[in-house]
Amino acid sequence: SLRDHIHTDGSLGYFQHSFSVYDRESRACRTPGCGGTVARIVQAGRSTFYCATCQK
Ligand SMILES: [Zn+2]
Numbered sequence: 168s169l170r171d172h173i174h175t176d177g178s179l180g181y182f183q184h185s186f187s188v189y190d191r192e193s194r195a196c197r198t199p200g201c202g203g204t205v206a207r208i209v210q211a212g213r214s215t216f217y218c219a220t221c222q223k
Contacts (some may be wrong), residue, residue: 196221197216203219
């Protein structure tokens with residue numbers, strides 16, 4: 168469940184990883200050792216954030 172992923176210290180470790188590129192257009196990718204830049208694409212009215220370097 169959702170609650171199972173909330174750490175005892177209150178952090179959302181599971182979600183921090185999942186949304187590492189969310190809402191970070193043109194900012195540095197957070198993936199260790201990547202060095203890429205986050206880009207945003209819009210498909211069917213939805214914004215998608217991704218790192219082209221990671222997804223090669
Ligand atoms: Zn990356």
